[in-house]
Amino acid sequence: MRYSLLSVLQQAFKGQRDWTPQWRDAAPKASYDVIIVGGGGHGLATAYYLAEQHGIRNVAVLERSHVGSGNIGRNTTIVRSNYLLPGNVPFYEKSMQLWERLEQDINYNAMVSQRGVLNLYHTDGQRDAYARRGNGMRINGIDAELLDQDQVRAMVPFLDFDNARFPIQGGLLQRRGGTVRHDAVAWGYARAASDRGVDIIQNCAVTGIRRENGRVVGVDTTRGYIGAKKVGLAVAGASSQLAAMVDMRLPIESHVLTAFVSEGLKPLIDTVVTFGAGHFYVSQSDKGGLVFGGDIDGYNSYASRGNLATIEDVMEGGMALWPGLGRLRVLRHWGGVMDMSMDGSPIIDKTHIEGLYLNAGWCYGGFKATPASGFCFAHTIANDAPHALNAAFRLDRFATGAVIDEKGVGAQPNLH
Amino acid sequence: MRIDCPCCGLRDNGEFTYLGDASPARPDGMDASPAAMLDYVYRRDNPAGPHRELWYHGAGCRSWLVVTRDTRTHDIAEVAFARDAARARDAEKAVP
Numbered sequence: 379m380r381y382s383l384l385s386v387l388q389q390a391f392k393g394q395r396d397w398t399p400q401w402r403d404a405a406p407k408a409s410y411d412v413i414i415v416g417g418g419g420h421g422l423a424t425a426y427y428l429a430e431q432h433g434i435r436n437v438a439v440l441e442r443s444h445v446g447s448g449n450i451g452r453n454t455t456i457v458r459s460n461y462l463l464p465g466n467v468p469f470y471e472k473s474m475q476l477w478e479r480l481e482q483d484i485n486y487n488a489m490v491s492q493r494g495v496l497n498l499y500h501t502d503g504q505r506d507a508y509a510r511r512g513n514g515m516r517i518n519g520i521d522a523e524l525l526d527q528d529q530v531r532a533m534v535p536f537l538d539f540d541n542a543r544f545p546i547q548g549g550l551l552q553r554r555g556g557t558v559r560h561d562a563v564a565w566g567y568a569r570a571a572s573d574r575g576v577d578i579i580q581n582c583a584v585t586g587i588r589r590e591n592g593r594v595v596g597v598d599t600t601r602g603y604i605g606a607k608k609v610g611l612a613v614a615g616a617s618s619q620l621a622a623m624v625d626m627r628l629p630i631e632s633h634v635l636t637a638f639v640s641e642g643l644k645p646l647i648d649t650v651v652t653f654g655a656g657h658f659y660v661s662q663s664d665k666g667g668l669v670f671g672g673d674i675d676g677y678n679s680y681a682s683r684g685n686l687a688t689i690e691d692v693m694e695g696g697m698a699l700w701p702g703l704g705r706l707r708v709l710r711h712w713g714g715v716m717d718m719s720m721d722g723s724p725i726i727d728k729t730h731i732e733g734l735y736l737n738a739g740w741c742y743g744g745f746k747a748t749p750a751s752g753f754c755f756a757h758t759i760a761n762d763a764p765h766a767l768n769a770a771f772r773l774d775r776f777a778t779g780a781v782i783d784e785k786g787v788g789a790q791p792n793l794h
Numbered sequence: 795m796r797i798d799c800p801c802c803g804l805r806d807n808g809e810f811t812y813l814g815d816a817s818p819a820r821p822d823g824m825d826a827s828p829a830a831m832l833d834y835v836y837r838r839d840n841p842a843g844p845h846r847e848l849w850y851h852g853a854g855c856r857s858w859l860v861v862t863r864d865t866r867t868h869d870i871a872e873v874a875f876a877r878d879a880a881r882a883r884d885a886e887k888a889v890p
Contacts (some may be wrong), residue, residue, distance in 0.1 A: 536797050618840035629836040631814065632865070677812040677849075678865045680842040685795045685868070687808030720836045776836040777828070792812055 381485055399574030400565055400679035401445075408580050409605030410438045412759055413597060414612055415584050415620060417441025419450035419560075419745065420737055421612035422578075423752020424759070426484070428572035431753070432760035437576045438606075439568075440599060442583035446564035449614060449744060453712035454637050454659065454671050456650050457746040458495040458555035460522065462514045465770030465782040466723065469750055471520050472767050474554060476749030486566030488558050489664065494649040495555030496525075496533065498699070504654055508550040513553070523551045534651055537700050544655035544698050555706035557650060557661055563748055587623045587734070594733035608734040610759050612751075615647035615680075615715035624731055626640045628738065629720040629776045631791040633674045635742045636684035638692065638711040640703075653700070658695030667709060670696060674716060674742060676792040683713045716742050721781035722794030726754050726768040735759050736773060741794055795868045800875055801855040809853035815839070816846040816860045816876070819883065842866055845847060 379385065379398055389396060412428060414421045417439045428434040441447070459474040461467050481488055499505045505524075512522035526548045531539060539546045569580055579601070586598035587609060596605035611620050623627045643666050652659040660670040672692035675684045690709065696703045718738030719725065724747065726737050737755045740747065754768035764772070775781055787793040795807040813840050821830040836884065842865055849859045858876035 616842075618838070619842055622839075627833070627837040627839060629838070631838055631840050632842070677863075678815070678840065678845055678847065679868065680866050681868055685807055687795075688808060690808070777832050790814070792814070 400569040404577035411436040413606040416612040418448040419748040424755040425571040425576040427756035434633040437577035450564045453556040474620045479743030484570035488562040493556040498549040498654040500655045612737040614717040634679040634713040637671040640668040653699040656695035701752035721783040723782035727773040811850045813848040
């Protein structure tokens with residue numbers, strides 16, 4: 379069913395009886411042209427673009443739990459394209475452009491809200507770094523504005539501008555950045571892919587990847603063997619485990635990142651603000667809760683829950699930025715398992731095994747990349763060659779030295 | 795999570811800094827091939843289960859520790875001084 383104002387009105391008069399499930403919960407067929415492992419945002423987006431852009435519709439998305447149960451449903455929903463390095467800039471800007479027309483493309487309300495992303499600076503040196511980043515963005519046609527303290531004060535007057543240790547001097551603002559309803563992204567892509575013939579198969583965990591003569595021929599799953607000409611892995615958090623099935627060791631560690639939601643409030647903050655002197659970012663969901671987070675816990679973890687030392691650190695960052703937060707209660711917090719790559723940048727590439735493709739290493743920035751990741755991964759799978767936009771996200775960049783280290787901290791995943 | 799430091803006893807994990815997997819051993823000087831260095835610097839097993847890893851007790855005795863921890867549950871099975879592990883490894887190497 380196509381969603382429109384008319385269909386909403388019609389259903390209002392019919393007692394909302396005729397709404398159908400948004401996608402088909404398919405059973406596995408014997409074989410597919412392409413199998414995407416991982417029914418998260420990136421996997422579903424990849425399936426959508428395979429069907430929409432490349433006419434490859436005999437596609438299955440295998441999800442070990444239910445659609446949207448992984449990091450697509452466990453993030454802080456921020457989208458932005460304020461990157462500096464050449465490999466990253468065009469890719470994330472493409473993602474931003476795809477977000478801007480996502481709802482029209484997939485006929486689904488993903489609540490794309492370009493409310494702006496404001497990165498605060500607290501020292502002269504940081505101002506210079508942000509000016510450089512902003513200039514780098516503008517040279518590439520991406521919007522960026524360097525704000526002074528008065529301009530920031532006009533936007534978010536309740537912050538602690540005169541903090542003794544971390545006074546707010548100004549900020550770098552990307553007005554086109556903002557937030558997107560994360561679950562709706564998974565549901566919308568699932569629906570759009572399913573409408574185009576893609577089978578979405580839930581509760582189907584991959585237990586092995588079969589090869590014949592060095593070529594992928596299918597996957598063993600908890601719902602039996604499924605043949606495939608090509609297999610794409612989009613299982614951030616568990617990439618190393620899937621790669622181990624074909625004896626690959628990845629430049630990735632799995633780490634846990636905790637996010638938080640406060641009790642519901644009246645409209646309080648109408649943009650996304652990041653603290654520059656620590657790691658803290660906050661926005662407000664349309665339900666009213668403040669959504670915020672900070673650093674990863676910093677040690678290998680598949681536990682989907684963090685520890686109190688990191689929670690304390692996030693709260694300290696929040697209090698230094700915005701003392702009014704101290705009166706709030708945290709409603710809940712949750713952990714997601716991140717693919718932390720060795721240079722802080724992702725991998726979208728072919729592997730050395732024919733027919734096996736890898737989409738991994740998103741660190742904790744994967745959500746904003748969802749559309750472009752699907753777009754590029756679909757292109758890479760369909761053409762057996764990367765798109766210009768993901769040409770830098772190669773798996774062999776760690777061997778050649780062409781790493782993309784946006785933060786400049788080296789091969790130390792917990793510092794990215 | 796608390797780590798049972800052999801010097802200081804049971805301490806909050808906020809006192810410690812994490813380095814990473816304790817298994818990779820640096821290939822020897824001039825004999826190190828690019829492939830061996832790639833393995834050492836970048837590639838990790840990243841297991842879901844028991845993991846030997848290096849922690850530094852910066853807010854305590856400042857010892858480097860090798861902690862064996864289950865990455866699925868954060869349960870810690872063993873904590874030892876990293877120097878002991880390193881000496882044991884060197885002793886192994888020294889045997890002709």
